[in-house]
Amino acid sequence: MPVKCKADCGRNAVLKRPKTSDALCKDCFFAAFEAEVHYTIISNDLFKKGEKVAVAASGGKDSTVLAYILKLLNDRHDYGLDLVLLSIDEGITGYRDDSLETVKQNRDDYQIPLKILSYDELYGWTMDRIVEQIGRKNNCTFCGVFRRQALDRGAKLLQVDSIATGHNADDIAETVLMNILRGDTARLGRCTAIRTGSGEDTIARVKPLKYTYEKEIVMYAHYKKLVYFSTECVFAPNAYRGHARAFLKDLERVRPSVIMDIIHSGEQLKFKETVKKPERGTCGRCGFVSSQQPCKACILLEGLNRGLPKLGIGKKSKGDRMRAKQDQELALRERANLVKNDF
Amino acid sequence: MCSVGDDESVDDVMINEAGEDQFSEPIRSGACHKCGQNGELYKLVFREAECKSCFLNYVNHKFRATVGSSKAVPRDAEVLVVYDGSAESVVLLDMLKTAKSGSNFKKLHCHFKVIIVDDYELRNKALNALDYETYLQEMKDTMLSDSKTECYITNLRSDPHQMPYNIKDIDHYLARKLDDENMFSIMYSNIRTSTNRKEFIKIYLKKLLASMAQHLKCNYVFIPTININIAADFLSSIALGRGSSVGLDVGFVDDRLENGIRIMRPIKDLSVPEVNLYLRACNLKSCKQYNESSPGTADSIQGITESFIKNLQKNFTSTVSTIIRTGNKIAYNNFSNIHDKTDVVNQDENTISCEICCSLLSGESKTISAVEFSRFVSERGTKSSITDSDDKIKELSSFTQKRKENICHSCKNMLRDKDILPFIGNV
Numbered sequence: 054m055p056v057k058c059k060a061d062c063g064r065n066a067v068l069k070r071p072k073t074s075d076a077l078c079k080d081c082f083f084a085a086f087e088a089e090v091h092y093t094i095i096s097n098d099l100f101k102k103g104e105k106v107a108v109a110a111s112g113g114k115d116s117t118v119l120a121y122i123l124k125l126l127n128d129r130h131d132y133g134l135d136l137v138l139l140s141i142d143e144g145i146t147g148y149r150d151d152s153l154e155t156v157k158q159n160r161d162d163y164q165i166p167l168k169i170l171s172y173d174e175l176y177g178w179t180m181d182r183i184v185e186q187i188g189r190k191n192n193c194t195f196c197g198v199f200r201r202q203a204l205d206r207g208a209k210l211l212q213v214d215s216i217a218t219g220h221n222a223d224d225i226a227e228t229v230l231m232n233i234l235r236g237d238t239a240r241l242g243r244c245t246a247i248r249t250g251s252g253e254d255t256i257a258r259v260k261p262l263k264y265t266y267e268k269e270i271v272m273y274a275h276y277k278k279l280v281y282f283s284t285e286c287v288f289a290p291n292a293y294r295g296h297a298r299a300f301l302k303d304l305e306r307v308r309p310s311v312i313m314d315i316i317h318s319g320e321q322l323k324f325k326e327t328v329k330k331p332e333r334g335t336c337g338r339c340g341f342v343s344s345q346q347p348c349k350a351c352i353l354l355e356g357l358n359r360g361l362p363k364l365g366i367g368k369k370s371k372g373d374r375m376r377a378k379q380d381q382e383l384a385l386r387e388r389a390n391l392v393k394n395d396f
Numbered sequence: 397m398c399s400v401g402d403d404e405s406v407d408d409v410m411i412n413e414a415g416e417d418q419f420s421e422p423i424r425s426g427a428c429h430k431c432g433q434n435g436e437l438y439k440l441v442f443r444e445a446e447c448k449s450c451f452l453n454y455v456n457h458k459f460r461a462t463v464g465s466s467k468a469v470p471r472d473a474e475v476l477v478v479y480d481g482s483a484e485s486v487v488l489l490d491m492l493k494t495a496k497s498g499s500n501f502k503k504l505h506c507h508f509k510v511i512i513v514d515d516y517e518l519r520n521k522a523l524n525a526l527d528y529e530t531y532l533q534e535m536k537d538t539m540l541s542d543s544k545t546e547c548y549i550t551n552l553r554s555d556p557h558q559m560p561y562n563i564k565d566i567d568h569y570l571a572r573k574l575d576d577e578n579m580f581s582i583m584y585s586n587i588r589t590s591t592n593r594k595e596f597i598k599i600y601l602k603k604l605l606a607s608m609a610q611h612l613k614c615n616y617v618f619i620p621t622i623n624i625n626i627a628a629d630f631l632s633s634i635a636l637g638r639g640s641s642v643g644l645d646v647g648f649v650d651d652r653l654e655n656g657i658r659i660m661r662p663i664k665d666l667s668v669p670e671v672n673l674y675l676r677a678c679n680l681k682s683c684k685q686y687n688e689s690s691p692g693t694a695d696s697i698q699g700i701t702e703s704f705i706k707n708l709q710k711n712f713t714s715t716v717s718t719i720i721r722t723g724n725k726i727a728y729n730n731f732s733n734i735h736d737k738t739d740v741v742n743q744d745e746n747t748i749s750c751e752i753c754c755s756l757l758s759g760e761s762k763t764i765s766a767v768e769f770s771r772f773v774s775e776r777g778t779k780s781s782i783t784d785s786d787d788k789i790k791e792l793s794s795f796t797q798k799r800k801e802n803i804c805h806s807c808k809n810m811l812r813d814k815d816i817l818p819f820i821g822n823v
Contacts, residue, residue: 060777073771081777088773093766233634234708236718238725247762264766300704304635304697308591310767310809311635311697317763317805318639323727 067276071268071309079276086273090261091126097247099259102133104214109204110138110159110167112152115219117159117281118270119262123217124163137211141203142171143196144179145287152282159280170207172199176354184288186362192288194366195353202350205341208256215248215257223267223301225260226312229319231297238324239331239344245319254335255342266312422669423676438673441713448677455666455674459491460502463662466648469616475508476614478605479547480515481535481683484620487674488663492618493542508618510545511560511608513601515552518581532566534683539563548612552597553577553584556607590696592813595636595806599753602650606657614657621661624668624709627719628702635697637806641755643728646720652754667716750804752811757804764805 055065058078066076070085077085093099100106108123110116120138127134140156143149153169160167173179176199184192208216225245232241243249247263250256262270274281304311324330335341336348343349349365352372356364361379364372424437429444437445446454463469477492479485495504512535516528539547540563548560549569555576561569587593609617621629626646633642644650650659666674675681694700709715748757803811 058777059774060779062777070770070774072767073774075771075774077774077777081774084778085770085773085776089766089770092769092773096762096765229634230631233631233719233722234715236722238722241722264763264770296704296708300700303694303700303704307695307697307700308589313763313767314637314806314809315635317637317758317761318634318642320761320763321639321758322642324725325727328725 068272071266071305072313074309082272082276086265086269087122087126087129089264090122091130093247093264094126094132094261097259099217099248099261100132100134100215103135104133105135105137105212107137107139107168107204107208107211107213107216108165109216109218110140110156111219112140112155112159112282113219114270114274114279114281114283115221115224115262115267117155117279118274119217119219120159120163120165121277121279123261124165136165137213138165138167139204139207139211139213139216140167140169141200141207142169142173143200144172144181146181148284148287149180151284155280155282162280168207168211170203170210172203175199175203175206176350176357178354178357180288183357183362186357187366189288191363191366195357196288198349198353198365202339202341202348204258205256213256215259217259217261219262220260221262221265221267221270222312222316225263225319226315227294227297227301229315230301231294234297235293238328241319241322242324242330245316250333250342252333255333263316264313422673438677440667440669440673451673452677455670456491456494458665458670459663460495460504462648462665463495463504463660464502466660468649468658468660469506471505473506473616474612474614475506475616475618476605476609476612477508477510477618478620479510479512479535479539480620481512481531482620483671483675483682484622484625484663484666486538486680486682487666487671488618488620490674490678490680491663493545506616508545509612509614510539510547511605511612512539512547512549512563513552513605514549518552518584518597531683532570536563536566538683548608550604550608551577552601552604553580554604556604559611560608588813591636591698592810594696594698595810602653602659605659606653606655609657610655617657617659618662619659620663622663622666622668622671623716623720624705626661626664626723627716628698628705630719630723631705632698632701633806635701637809638753638755638804640758640804641728641753642723643726644755646723646726647728652749652756654749654754664720748802750807751802752807753804755804757802761805 056076058064058066058081059075060077060081062078062081064078064080067079068082069076070082106123108116108120110120120136123134123136126132127136138156138160140153142153156167156169159165171179180192180196183195187195204216204218228244229241232238232244247260249258273279301312301315308314331344333342333344334346336343336346336351338347338351341348341350347355352365356362356366356372359376359379361375364375422439424439424445425435426437426445427434428437428447428450430446430450433447433449435447437447438451439445443454469475477489479489489510492504492508495502496506496508497503514532516531535549539545547563549563549566550558550560553576561572584593584597587596605617605619609615629645630642633639633645638645641652644652646664648661648664650661653659663671694703705715705719749755750757
């Protein structure tokens with residue numbers, strides 16, 4: 054016997070919401086989903102009227118749903134936002150080139166302007182070439198660090214007030230677990246924040262889908278027939294994050310509310326006063342936000358340009374040794390050249 | 397949005413992939429790296445192989461350093477030591493005896509009594525099929541072998557108001573009335589989810605121990621928890637939404653109980669290999685062994701967490717220590733100040749404890765509001781969409797911030813299992 058919609062609308066339910074275990078029909082699910090994102094936006098004061106907001110668009114389900122729903126809610130509730138899609142082309146053949154086609158489709162469908170920035174034009178490197186240098190291990194480090202900064206560069210270029218990213222509840226819960234496993238208290242302290250980097254010289258990032266389950270995003274995209282790109286990156290990560298992801302999925306199977314419980318826990322964590330906190334500043338080389346000098350992106354880029362791709366991977370002291378060794382070798386070669394010229 | 401790689405490389409942090417050494421034999425023969433003595437050597441990961449005497453010095457020092465550096469156990473303190481027959485509890489008891497012995501210059505100045513918590517029937521599914529009488533007899537023999545130590549026994553299913561039995565009167569213990577305990581077992585098995593069963597019994601055990609300590613006039617309770625248990629407890633607590641009180645789950649002292657009894661973890665820095673090698677070095681054995689292949693580990697948050705940590709530890713040897721180090725950086729409230737506040741009227745919002753687990757109630761949480769809002773809009777369906785103005789939605793959701801009772805978020809989750817309600821009077 055079919056299950057009736059929890060909202061007493063008389064229709065049959067088509068899905069069971071993982072967050073609340075309520076069975077809903079398609080229309081009531083759409084209404085509830087949209088109301089929740091709207092509630093998240095207004096209760097956290099994510100945007101102000103008249104702001105220009107860049108939607109970080111990869112063409113995947115999260116960013117597609119985010120772009121669609123922000124456009125919808127902006128029109129429906131008169132947020133007065135000037136939306137723009139911002140995509141980063143990492144230069145991954147067979148993955149990003151295809152997903153960018155989806156973003157272009159979204160641009161046409163939702164009538165939102167699109168700006169694409171590539172790693173090649175920003176850093177002079179594509180991920181394909183980086184992977185040739187570094188191999189399949191640690192490549193996600195380059196991609197993540199460069200993407201984060203590329204979004205900042207794009208936002209500055211577009212003169213936006215904030216960047217909206219498609220991080221969902223599952224992503225945030227996973228990051229909480231990951232940061233505990235890595236012992237990264239600095240990130241653990243800020244990874245649950247719905248708004249980050251809202252200082253005077255930085256562009257804020259907001260997560261309107263913070264309380265939205267990944268499963269619901271997929272269902273929403275599916276029932277709304279949204280066009281999104283669902284292929285996994287060809288440099289499929291063997292990342293440590295995968296362990297946290299698998300663990301979270303196991304937990305969710307036993308208790309679906311675990312995702313929100315982990316986020317709640319993460320928000321409640323307070324650290325001892327003796328724990329060192331990173332100070333947010335700007336990189337002396339590139340001028341973008343960083344808590345270290347120079348920023349991670351600059352170190353990674355330096356490593357690539359020096360032919361020492363592992364320079365930014367691992368401990369700083371290890372990197373310093375690699376740099377000193379190379380400088381010493383170069384100096385020796387230089388001296389040898391001078392001697393040769395003398396003769 | 398791809399979130400892989402949003403964080404820096406794992407190489408940046410203290411995650412060491414297991415090297416060849418991890419799987420090398422823990423017992424070897426040769427010359428001790430420290431004293432040069434030839435004989436049987438004990439090898440731990442990240443340590444050179446050492447002789448029995450050097451190894452025992454090392455682990456005993458670890459124990460004394462944990463107790464000493466905490467400065468939480470005053471001179472001549474009355475301590476109740478929990479003994480459940482597990483390898484950890486055997487090691488704890490032996491270390492305490494060593495620390496109290498006259499020859500040791502770092503003598504531990506405290507008086508201790510031992511409490512055996514008989515959990516055989518409630519947890520027998522997780523144990524090897526040892527005969528109950530043999531199990532109790534072994535515990536009794538171990539205790540009576542040291543005539544100086546007072547030892548008591550209670551059952552995990554006991555009413556906390558029930559006085560514990562002296563181990564010498566074990567016949568009285570065996571002849572006690574079992575009606576209430578049997579009822580407890582039936583109600584316990586009726587709790588639907590394994591997660592809630594484990595969560596409930598953890599809280600209940602803590603309160604039972606505090607109550608036994610009070611009966612025996614002890615202010616401190618030493619529990620045999622080692623680093624892997626703490627790491628698993630920490631992650632489970634996070635997954636259960638107990639973030640605000642998680643610092644007490646990983647620290648040396650847990651002082652949140654209402655009667656002011658402090659539960660302490662003196663061997664919290666010991667690892668499983670250290671415990672096993674200690675047993676071998678001192679020729680000790682545990683009275684029970686948990687059956688690792690027992691069913692039910694994958695049906696609860698706690699079980700999944702425990703097996704996840706164990707598996708990860710095999711490949712990344714710093715997993716447990718990194719989790720513990722993260723936990724040690726988390727701040728927690730000092731309950732002793734709060735317990736002193738007898739004037740309930742003047743208690744501020746930040747010092748109200750959960751009626752069930754005694755943790756401080758967390759403040760306003762937008763995440764919990766978001767969940768409540770989800771429930772609310774699910775019931776309203778299409779009516780929740782366009783017609784509500786922003787103010788209306790805010791007003792409708794504000795009920796989520798009103799605290800109806802003094803129960804924390806995680807305990808509320810537990811109470812959704814209606815079968816747990818009959819126990820609430822007990823805890």
